[in-house]
Amino acid sequence: MSDKFDVIIAGSGAGGGMAAYVLAKAGVKVLMLEAGRDYKPLEETPMFNSNEEAPLRGASTPDKDFGYYDSAIGGWSVEGEPYTSEDGVDFKWFRARMLGGRTNHWARHSPRFGPYDFKGKSRDGYGVNWPLSYDDLESWYTKTEKIVGVCGTNEGLENHPNSPTGVLQPPPKPRAYELMIKAACDDLDIPCIPAHYAILTRDLDDRKACFYATPCIRGCSIGAAFQTTTSLIPAARETGNLTLKADSTVYEIICDDGGKAIGVRYIDGKTGERLAVNAPYIVLAASACETARILLMSKHKKHPNGLGNSSNHVGKNLMDTVGTNISGQYPMLENRPRYNEEGMNSPHMYIPWWGYEQQKKGELDFPRGYHIEMSGGWVTAPDVGLGWLPELNGGGYGKKIKADIRRYFGSTIWMGGRGEMLPNEDCYCALDPEVKDKNGLPVLKFFWKWSKHELNQVAHMQKTGRAIIERLGGKALSEEKPPEELITAPGSIIHEVGTTRMGFTPQDSVVNKDGRCWDANNVMIADGGVFASNPHKNPTLTIMALSMRNSQKLAKEIKGARRR
């Protein structure tokens, strides 16, 4: 490539998209290399397509894990790019190979972390503190929320920070079943409040407010549901400072003799050609595990364990979110008056963590919090999986089961516990010594073991969920079992973070508080790899706030160097 670039960014998802936006807007020349294909939400989003039009009525298959219309290209498996897990470990790694990465189909739940979340170790002795505090990030959260567009309310709850007045867009009204759950929560002294979602309820720039009609997992061609491909990336392109190259898989950071990073090597996915490009700064945002893999593959005489890995922390401290499912069937939701319950397709209400006081008093056998998300009712059109419903009522066949479907459809609600996992030595990824991908590159191998903290937390989530179901006269749809059997598979909540964590010293971490590699100051990491802990609050808003903050610093540095 003949152009001169100030920065190369690998990856165009949440972290990379935000970095490109900030840098390009600041007048920095950016080359973005994205492994997946170019993706055009305006042309490719099947917003109003019906299940009937899709193969298998849209049911999920190994090609399309969350159903035919899911916008993800990739999913639990990516063609030609396997990964491995240690025996007995069933790690799930969801990858999207497309412009915009997983922001095209994420669920868009976007809470801020709170002050406690950055200083967990000081509070309870577990894990490590972040080298940043909530105060350091507060203004960046606000700026991020303004650009992304987040709806929700300020409830002033402990460790659930408010946004400044006027930043959040108004949330949609609660649905009937959400009010039902809230009624039980009110009685059980559990909070249930509007959730923060990266979904517009008011127009923002040229993006339109949600029209409450289509599954957001398909993507949103009107731009209401945030994805970098309808917002940050087009805006960055408009500056003329962003050059975008899709189908380009970065696999190595090139270093000069002294070990200084000077560029990257990448593979052109269309031709298979191996290419290289140089720039004074490199931003890695290929998603936490993939970024760790690139660093581990970047071996050099000065970086024998891989670039940035003098601490041996690359790939370590891998965390996902603790998950468990609690579904219930509620007689009071049977045969109820129909109305449009679709809404913004995501939960309008959720249960935030409320047990801080109990934890402080030592009354709970797990140190960190969780929240509960919910869905069900008539949020989505009937799908091919509803045929089990008559089994709630003795089965049978004929007119009777048609009546059953009318009665029960919309009467089941799923609750998902989502908890904070603590980092532990048994959870990490490393290069597999044998298995290679289609390009001959070593693949990642995953290692995993839950600790008692996560299992105890799952037991508590189940207890909470079952208490709610019971209070409402509902029926739990799964049996009570030990938490080992009810915890979701590692990785499956798709919040993998921590593999290149930030810290206070080069010995205990991979990057500093600005996301720069201790071992290579001109390499910045802008994805969830940098998380020092994984609060139960979904990670992506924080990935973007950090990316924005650190990219702004980087832009200043680059422009300062130009002036000199």
Added chain:
Amino acid sequence: MTVVETKITRRDTLKWMAIATPLIMIGACYAPEDDEIKISSEIPEKYRKLVKWPDINIPDVTHEGYGKDPDLILPKTPWPLLLNAMQLNACVALIDLLVPADDKGPAASEVGVQHFMNEWVSAPYPSQSEDRELIIPGLQWLDDEAKKRGNVVFASLPEVEQIAILDDLSDGFDKAPSVAVRQMKPMQFFGKMRRLSLGGYYTTAHGMEDIAYIGNEAIAGDYPGPSDEALKHLSEHLAKVGLKLP
């Protein structure tokens, strides 16, 4: 060591369906054991009398799926359909008994559920392949059982006799006198066909109308939330368990 390639088991898919789309909450999974009907003391005479599960060749499906990056706007089903006229006949007769016409809508075959079934059992994916191994012999079994009882294929059997067969299957599956009965292939076939035909039916425009689903219509302005009627209904039901509408 486990290598994750494109092979995902049916269990994984189900697990994820349960996580991702709560509406697809799957109750019990059918796990038929032997190909042979267990003739044991656990199985009452009534079920032991059913004809033997046919040992027929199930066509190998070598066709590719739609791939990781199909056209989402104009979807196409790339695999060839497997069911022959005989099998489709039996299928139509069965799904119309499972999902007959009533005052709210037509019978399953009138909205083409048999074509959905055909597409389903012909698909190259693991979950559908498992279903194929149950459904293709199952359709044959229906004809075998019908011939035993009335000397004609299932579709030509008088309705009372068709219903007699279905009652046996439904009793064996739903009232499950024992696990062994429920796990018999014909019962599993019945349970599977019921789930699939309802799934196929209620995903059609007719089915959605029948179920009175409201949605997929763009709303200008704010989301209106539940209707007054819906709130009143909820409030009354909450009151019955001593709770207040928030």
